Amino acid sequence: MTFNSLEYAAFLPLVFVVYWLLPRRPQNMVLLIASYVFYGAFDWRFLGLLMLSTVTDYTVGRLLAATANRQRSAIFAISLVVNLGILGFFKYFNFFIRDGSRFLGELGIHLAPPVVQILLPIGISFFTFHGMSYTFDIYRRHIEPTHSLLDFAVFVAFFPQLVAGPIGRADVQLPQFARDRVRPNWAQTRRALFLILLGLFKKVAVADALASQVNNAFSTPATTSFLGLLVGMWAFAFQIYGDFSGYSDIARGSAFLLGIDLPENFNQPYFSRSVTEFWRRWHISLSTWLRDYVYIPLGGNRGGELATYRNLLLTMLIGGLWHGAATTFVVWGGLHGLYLIGERRFTSAHSEDYRRPWLLRRDLWRTLLTFQLVCVAWVFFRAPSTTAALRYLIGIADLQGGVTDRKAIVLLALAGAAIVFIDLVQRRAGDHAALVDLSPALRGVVYGLMVVAIVIWSGGTSVPFIYFQF
Amino acid sequence: MVGAPLLVAVAVLVLAEGTMRVGRSYLATPSVWPAPEMQKKYDQIVARAASGQRTEVVLVGDSLMDVAGDPAGLKAVGAGGGIYNASVAGETLPTIAEWTTKVVVPRLHPKVVVVGLSSNELNPSVLTLPSVAAYDASRAVRAAEGTASLADRGDALLRRWSMLYRYRASLRPSFGPPVFDPPLSRDGHDLAFASLKYLQDGGVKRSRLVISSVIAGLKGFAVGPKNVAILQAMLTTLHGQGIRVLLVAMPATADLVSFHPDGAADYRRAMASFAAIARRSGARFEDAGVWPVTEFADPVHLNGVGTVRFSSYLAPLLRQT
Numbered sequence: 194m195t196f197n198s199l200e201y202a203a204f205l206p207l208v209f210v211v212y213w214l215l216p217r218r219p220q221n222m223v224l225l226i227a228s229y230v231f232y233g234a235f236d237w238r239f240l241g242l243l244m245l246s247t248v249t250d251y252t253v254g255r256l257l258a259a260t261a262n263r264q265r266s267a268i269f270a271i272s273l274v275v276n277l278g279i280l281g282f283f284k285y286f287n288f289f290i291r292d293g294s295r296f297l298g299e300l301g302i303h304l305a306p307p308v309v310q311i312l313l314p315i316g317i318s319f320f321t322f323h324g325m326s327y328t329f330d331i332y333r334r335h336i337e338p339t340h341s342l343l344d345f346a347v348f349v350a351f352f353p354q355l356v357a358g359p360i361g362r363a364d365v366q367l368p369q370f371a372r373d374r375v376r377p378n379w380a381q382t383r384r385a386l387f388l389i390l391l392g393l394f395k396k397v398a399v400a401d402a403l404a405s406q407v408n409n410a411f412s413t414p415a416t417t418s419f420l421g422l423l424v425g426m427w428a429f430a431f432q433i434y435g436d437f438s439g440y441s442d443i444a445r446g447s448a449f450l451l452g453i454d455l456p457e458n459f460n461q462p463y464f465s466r467s468v469t470e471f472w473r474r475w476h477i478s479l480s481t482w483l484r485d486y487v488y489i490p491l492g493g494n495r496g497g498e499l500a501t502y503r504n505l506l507l508t509m510l511i512g513g514l515w516h517g518a519a520t521t522f523v524v525w526g527g528l529h530g531l532y533l534i535g536e537r538r539f540t541s542a543h544s545e546d547y548r549r550p551w552l553l554r555r556d557l558w559r560t561l562l563t564f565q566l567v568c569v570a571w572v573f574f575r576a577p578s579t580t581a582a583l584r585y586l587i588g589i590a591d592l593q594g595g596v597t598d599r600k601a602i603v604l605l606a607l608a609g610a611a612i613v614f615i616d617l618v619q620r621r622a623g624d625h626a627a628l629v630d631l632s633p634a635l636r637g638v639v640y641g642l643m644v645v646a647i648v649i650w651s652g653g654t655s656v657p658f659i660y661f662q663f
Numbered sequence: 664m665v666g667a668p669l670l671v672a673v674a675v676l677v678l679a680e681g682t683m684r685v686g687r688s689y690l691a692t693p694s695v696w697p698a699p700e701m702q703k704k705y706d707q708i709v710a711r712a713a714s715g716q717r718t719e720v721v722l723v724g725d726s727l728m729d730v731a732g733d734p735a736g737l738k739a740v741g742a743g744g745g746i747y748n749a750s751v752a753g754e755t756l757p758t759i760a761e762w763t764t765k766v767v768v769p770r771l772h773p774k775v776v777v778v779g780l781s782s783n784e785l786n787p788s789v790l791t792l793p794s795v796a797a798y799d800a801s802r803a804v805r806a807a808e809g810t811a812s813l814a815d816r817g818d819a820l821l822r823r824w825s826m827l828y829r830y831r832a833s834l835r836p837s838f839g840p841p842v843f844d845p846p847l848s849r850d851g852h853d854l855a856f857a858s859l860k861y862l863q864d865g866g867v868k869r870s871r872l873v874i875s876s877v878i879a880g881l882k883g884f885a886v887g888p889k890n891v892a893i894l895q896a897m898l899t900t901l902h903g904q905g906i907r908v909l910l911v912a913m914p915a916t917a918d919l920v921s922f923h924p925d926g927a928a929d930y931r932r933a934m935a936s937f938a939a940i941a942r943r944s945g946a947r948f949e950d951a952g953v954w955p956v957t958e959f960a961d962p963v964h965l966n967g968v969g970t971v972r973f974s975s976y977l978a979p980l981l982r983q984t
Contacts, residue, residue, distance in 0.1 A: 603836075637675070
């Protein structure tokens, strides 16, 4: 049951109505049942894993609070072992077996490892990180454990964020499930509905609209011109942004309707003037998770320049590996790590001279350069292999001749303009639902155009949300 | 506060709808079936059934039978009239079976069904091709098979009411290779390959594409148990409805046989499986064998010369069936 399905269009209103008819305790029960139904609709066989992760983290949290210093590490390790064990087996088993045997083969040691067909449970990287952040925070004595298994189970399984985030933080979100919620008033409901409409627009009319041309560019790089490859690369940048931020908008809108405030996951990332800034604006819930639970525990920037570079690189490599068991994701993460190191080593703070003409401002050129750097990394993220990614980039660098589809350029321009317009309005207002505050007539035009675009692009190439695979 | 934006939004929608109603004559009719050829053949079948035109024989299969089965040619060599070619290029065993038993036969009520297949249809790889998923996901297929869901009915209603909705696919640009949409005769014969010589006449690029896809389709060739079960169920179902069934292994080139990983041995295994399946399901089996390349447009598709010979080959079999 994806957010852009008719099933979800029936499911959310049903949950909404039942939920607000009940007091808090039964409300959480409704949320838990709804979340398990939502997850089970993808594959009910993995519900057991979700429950195992939930019960383990809840129990570890309780034990941590009741245990003296010496044994705390051992108890915390249980949560790590279970969550990372689930993640490792389902997500990385074949990757390490396959690549490990290939590596040994190059050393002359030939093994015939078993190939096990393992289905990847949807949202596994999200709910395991969810749970681990809870036990980690209790272990570090940043929060107290909850006494309610029901509240905790809802925190882990809350359906709007279960399969593709934003990754919840217990200190912010768990208290919301423990207290009475206030039914949203009309202004809040309008805001929530707008976020859902905006998310659908980004998913259907931007991401899905661009999917076919991106697939085409990445499947036939040898016969596509360098311009076609560039367009394909930029199109993927907008596709993944529309896809993932669209999902996050629908998740936040759905949660708002249920009186729960989810964290913002994107903040106009392509307006970033550096890759460091990009990571403060892109997939914010993951980047802050990695900062708090990987980078800082590794030492952060406290051990001198070299240690900081090492920590940055390691954190980004883990971030890459989090996305998937493939060398392409590791290279993607590594590239971002190198960007961050390079920025830290070679750039200094500057102040913009706003008297300069718009086109000569340094911020504009830094923004464009950052976008290009991010796009180069996206090629590794999207390509089927690192070799294919390198061939793609070489095709661009060589100014390769071949086919250029003009339709692709027009479509990219339209989709890109829509995204830039939305982000500009949000940036100026400092609010994700800023379009709600436009004048009534303009708002009506925007709503109408969004619905028309959704109608036109619905029923075309049906592309699952990209982050579902993670 | 609520009313003004909503009214403007509705006005935008009405304007878009009105524009589509005015401009739709300039747009191609959008296809609702997974493949344009399937859409055309469905329309032909429905029209044929509605007109009361008699259908004695239906030819089904993939692109091999699509180009080889010429109802007019068969009539000319004495196979009789009332023949319709319901084969669809690009389809494989699972969809051929469903299309035949749930769409074609219930509408045309033939006395004889000729199933024309080649060895590749027994390879398990054909079960997971995108065309199979597209067929399974198609609302048009579910509607034609009488299994339309509530959402499918809603979709059909919207198509009737809104031109913006109905023609939306025509507004979307398409990328990638063009979709195969062959010219058809009135009785379903695919005419795309008729004038081609073997790997010649500008067909080289297309032939390379066919060759690479045939080789890919035969990769790791094996007779899949699920493929056997699907074919047997299809033939048994037809036989159970009182229909006489002729299973034909389509004419092959020596090149096609050599493309199998184990060459002629693989090919013989496939033919033996066809014979066994036909025996178990009350159908008759005929192997057309290997024909010279002068009768082919590429390693698998007959050209016009080959189609004439295929008509002469099939006509006596039809008379005997």
